[in-house]
Every structure is written in structure tokens, then in C-alpha cells.
Amino acid sequence: MKHTFRGLIACGAVLMAGAALPASSLAQSTATPAVAADAPKLQAQVVGLDGKSLGTVLLQETPAGVLVTTDLKGIPAGDHGFHFHEKGICEPAQKFTTAGGHFTGGDHKHGLMVMGGPHGGDMPNQHVGADGVLKAQVLNTGVTLGAGAKSLGDADGTALVIHADPDDYTSQPAGNAGGRIACAVISAPK
Numbered sequence: 063m064k065h066t067f068r069g070l071i072a073c074g075a076v077l078m079a080g081a082a083l084p085a086s087s088l089a090q091s092t093a094t095p096a097v098a099a100d101a102p103k104l105q106a107q108v109v110g111l112d113g114k115s116l117g118t119v120l121l122q123e124t125p126a127g128v129l130v131t132t133d134l135k136g137i138p139a140g141d142h143g144f145h146f147h148e149k150g151i152c153e154p155a156q157k158f159t160t161a162g163g164h165f166t167g168g169d170h171k172h173g174l175m176v177m178g179g180p181h182g183g184d185m186p187n188q189h190v191g192a193d194g195v196l197k198a199q200v201l202n203t204g205v206t207l208g209a210g211a212k213s214l215g216d217a218d219g220t221a222l223v224i225h226a227d228p229d230d231y232t233s234q235p236a237g238n239a240g241g242r243i244a245c246a247v248i249s250a251p252k
Contacts, residue, residue, distance in 0.1 A: 106246040127203035143225030143239025146183030150219020152245035161221035
């Protein structure tokens, strides 16, 4: 018997959207990491190119990495690159170029399919249906909300950026994912 599900597994694993898996794989793959009540977390508004809110993103530290939960509406249908970027500045008038390049979290190349990769900020593409809704969870094992080189919450913050096109997972330096269509400033947890 086959089961289908729409789940997102850690960076270093794969996006499984509508994929058929045996029942034995399903239970293991869809488990959400345990999150302690006092674990660092933060919520940020995601804005579109018009500067209006598209919803929120919640980041929670887990023993395995940072769990990224989206609750967004108004994203164009299709597949979109989904990355953390190096600067916590989301200026719609500048088409979010103010967020800088990808957050690397160390000396890594871009891409989930590249030797020496991925960047800490690289995550699987996200699929948005005709309704424009993006409700998803991604476990990113290449970042932390704590201190250190992998920290998303340093003094300057970082940004979550959604791109117009899908990341090809190989092109340097950023996966050829097209323009930036949505952005959220990620600040240090208080």
C-alpha cells in the first residue's frame, strides 16, 4: 500500500511533495522534531513587493536545527526558491536586493546537489498551488538561532527570501532562482 504526503524534510534531505512512499518510510519522514517550550523562537512578517504582509514565518530552535513554519497567502502559483539571506533588510522598493546574498553559515558552496554544499541558508523549493497559499514546514540543519557562524540572529539579522523561480540546486552562487518576490527580516530572539 502506498501513501502520499506533502512534507518537507531537513536541508541535506529532500522535498517530498506528493511523492509516494511505503508506509514504513512515511512514519519516519513526517515526524516533526521535538521543540522544548523554552527553545529560542521568533516570528516575522513576510512582505511582498508591494510592501503588504503576506503572512508570517515562525522559526523554532530544535535539537536537530531550525524548524521553519510558513503561513502565507498571496504567493504566485508555482515552485519558488526559498533561502535565508545574509542581511536583515527587506526593502520592497529595492526588490529585496538589500537582503544581500545567500546566508552561507560557513565556507559552503550553493546547492543541495553540489559537492561542498549546501549554504546554511539553502532550503528545498516550495510549491504554491493556484490558491496562492504556502503552509509548510522545513527543518534547516545548517542554521541556528543560537550563537556562532551558523546563527541567523546575529546583531545584523538575516532575511528569509522567496524567489520568483525554483532553485536549480546547482548553479553558483545562488541557484538561478530569479527575482525576489517576498522577504522577512529575521532578528535575534529576545
